[in-house]
Amino acid sequence: MTDDTPVCDEKHNLKDMHKQPRTHMPERDAQQRATDWDEVPAGYTVEMAQREALRCLQCKKPLCVAGCPVGIDIPAFIKLIAEDNFVGAARKIKETNSLPAVCGRVCPQEDQCEKVCIVAKKFTSVAIGNLERFAADAERERGEIKIPEKQPSTGRKVAIVGSGPAGLSAAGELVKMGHEVVIFEALHKPGGVLLYGIPEFRLPKAIVNSEIEYLKKLGVKIEVDSVIGKVETVDELLNNGFDAVFVAVGAGLPMFMGIPGENLCGVYSANEYLTRANLMKAYDPDYATPLLKKKRIAVVGGGNVAMDAARTSLRILGTEEVYIVYRRSRDEMPARIEETKHGEEEGLKFMLLTNPVKVLGDDKGWVKALECIRMELGEPDDSGRRRPVPIKDSEFVLDVDCVIMALGTSPNPLVPMTTPGIQVTPKGTIVVDNETCQTDKEGVFAGGDIVTGAATVILAMGAGKTAAQAIDQYVRAKKSA
Template sequence: MNAATRFKLPPVVMPEQDPAERVHNVREVPLGFTPEMALQEAQRCLHCTNQPCVEGCPVGVRIPEFIQAIESGDELAGIGIIKGTNLLPAVCGRVCPQEDQCQKNCTVGKAHRDVGQAVQIGKLERFLADWERENHAAVIPQIPPSSGKRVAVIGSGPAGLTVAGDLIKLGHAVTVFEALHMPGGVLGYGIPEFRLPKEIVYQEVAYLAKLGVDFQYNTVIGKSITVDEVRKDYDAIFIGSGAGLPNFLHIPGESLLGVYSANEYLTRANLMHAYDENSDTPILRGKSVAVLGGGNVAMDSARTALRLGALKVMVIYRRSEEEMPARKEEYHHAIQEGVEFHFLQNPVEILGNREGWVTGLTVQKMQLGEPDASGRRRPLPIAGQTSNVPADVIVVGIGNNPNPLIPAALPGLQMNRHGGIITDEDTMETSVPGVFAGGDIVLGAATVILAMGQGRKAARAIHAWLTGTTEKAKD
């Protein structure tokens, strides 16, 4: 098939659960490609010699090669190509913002002047990962002889899992310490089941365990075990403890009953199964829920509220639709499911009754001024224009800061003003020799694939540190 013919092929539409049905369950919304759909979408790839899509991938997945494998009907080769650089393809294929990374660079999308026309790289990655899982086709690579070196990885989120996978394949012993009772970090507690089924996360982790990675759960470094004890027992440390400290608005009424941080709300629903009426985990099932914020966490919270039985769910965001940072797909799904969006509204007070329960909030009408440091237009209040919005549950989803526990327990660790660990940009080494860091503890709340990219950098540098070489981690 020549390039002109490929270019004319339309994107394949992935089937989804009907919105009226899916708001009553937590099953995954997109249903995945069939082999026929995957082949049809793969045929849209132009196989560009300069491979701009690869340049847009933080972990450097060899995208045209795995797409070519789908075209050739060799799914096993395709998943092998992906796993050379990405050990979490089933996760990344579902939750990574490909529209801002690999697909943004796609020649097909650029030629159409519409990133929505780009080859759907993420959906093809998901197809191969699901094929591997459903066909029990995971290939365990040959692990080299032990180097005699031990590495401690603190946190089992995307960055930590990437470091663990890369280093175990280089012959180093790796122990991952996880504070929670289940693996995955934000993949487990932060992303809802309907976007990322937890069984997929656990199977990705099980693959690393088969490679030899040791996972220790219910272990809070800095509490259960001191950082000094870890430094004594291991030759290098990677800190990937994430951004689990929620931000608040610091407005009157924020301490009323019925106000949740998005972290707590989603953790109760996702990790502790509060969506199940038979669960022991308490959660307020409000009838009118207001979610504050405009990112993916706000979308997740709003859509979770619907599945918890809310009759009305509102997302209140101080900028306009154009400035909203949430993925377009998540915004689209939220609208389909009936979430209301109140743009250019800024909460200034949370209202309550005499018993201390939330009854609503006061919002200030905003207008957009000049762009700020983020590149988005700055929201400015319109004097005298406020209104009250009734609600019996409010979820604050305006972002998170890095987890402060480990930095506080490690003197000499340099931090930035936001509480993130300062690292060397190329090696991810901290100001403490032999201690490396990456992911949200460095970036602040960011994406899965950016965290994994930092994990790959750190793994190469840790290997060099352990061996006294400059050798890069092998794919």
């Protein structure tokens, strides 16, 4: 942010601003950014943010708020931006969303608040996500992050298993309520998918780390390298002084296609590939983490995870071509339009209506090609999308030396398997009461992807908040019993 000058002294008299085109957020040049790890969108200047804020009609019945899974008071924070009170805007968002700098970057606003924005009925919606990011960045960059008051200590202890958005948001709420909170994280760094899944060029790790430092300052303790279900079970946590446990272990178990050759060297799950690159710095020649240089990479899948894996592999030194291999057409691709656009600008090649049938290996057991078949679209399936149907005798061989499977993930099974008394669905998700996140087991709550299956950051955070309210009531009642 460079310019602190308000966009207009008479801003509240400005009419018809909503009819103006939505303020575009500048992006770094595609050729340049495809070779580095810096963030792609550059953020709004003060002038851009205020121009965009003035497009908001300050609706009496703001549909955007109903469209936000955590109910942020959107018109109120936008008004504060228009009034030059950027830090106030960030604090307004934080009343209901503890990770605004993250959500402003990764939330699918086009399917949530922005989709139902009144302005979108005739014009383009107010850029709510961009404004959320602007406010959160302004607060951080000005060093004005405020540590809120905590309630007096209750003497109650809560264990949180998993440090993704569900665990972090529950921790933030519970510590403010006066409880002692310890997060147990299996990996050596906290943050969950925010850290090991979503790449640096979409969500800079400094932002995730600053959110975690904020929680630590509030008093949250984080024990890394602690795989619950191995070092200790949930029952042991309950027997060793914790009054309640919140299970937020996510859905990181990769899925594969079950085709021949999937166990050849050079076939990765997207999760493994991204974890090596993001968390273990495999892209940096100064680190010894093994992520071998490959020239031609096929990423199988059409979702956001596929885009992240493909755009990451494009940035690894030595990569020449990266293909997205997807069995339906572009219209059915589940990835955000913005991610597909960014990937295409950076040089990804899209092989649509194409499905792999076999991974071919060389005599040393390494991938040398991917055999694929062409597809066409048939009748809609249960998801409402047109079913891909193979075209007879259309097989062909794609010359690649690495294959990344990005077909989705399922719930992490270790905690459900080692916690007798909690109910699990056939898909492996934990069954909870949606109003409270309470499982069938006394004192054990669960939320985020482990309950919903792979979903979104904001839904996981919403679950963390719901669970915190219920845990607070539970441990306080336990104290007075």
